[in-house]
């Protein structure tokens with residue numbers, strides 16, 4: 001049975017949980033439209049995150065990858081459209097690395113588009129009553145690093161693997177310690193992920209990918 005790979009990150013930045021992992025781990029073993037869903041934990045570390053992703057991809061040979069990460073300021077499920085070839089960290093990662101103005105992949109294109117149907121996914125989420133939208137920047141920390149690295153893997157070695165990234169709000173118990181930050185219950189994120197996976201398996205690529213990479 002073909003696989004859909006979901007990834008979530010370990011906690012970072014002083015948090016004790018990361019809702020991305022708390023959500024995706026609940027879908028490990030789920031079957032959706034003839035696909036097996038696998039969930040893997042990714043370290044919040046430049047470099048090592050891509051090593052872990054490479055191992056997960058080699059193990060599961062996914063038809064599609066939806067990587068998920070926490071974004072404190074987001075108020076909705078946020079489908080990223082663009083990954084940029086830039087590591088520019090405001091805070092150290094979990095191994096103490098803080099790259100500034102470095103490429104994710106030396107010699108790679110400036111950016112890649114997601115290869116999942118992000119507009120259809122956002123529309124399906126909203127139709128289901130779950131706040132969702134598109135984003136044109138995944139930042140320049142480990143989430144963008146993973147997203148770009150996954151797109152680069154698709155470009156150079158795995159053209160059959162469709163790739164996307166979803167940023168999610170803090171969990172309510174995290175937001176309670178950051179007054180003013182929006183939040184979303186992990187159960188609602190899980191419900192959203194079910195819809196996102198179902199939609200990506202029933203919808204073709206976005207037209208944006210026809211534009212290719214952003215050189």
Ligand code: PCA
Nearest residue numbers: 009069070141142143144
């Ligand atoms: N969010 C961070 C990295 C890990 C995560 O969950 C980010 O947005 O880059």
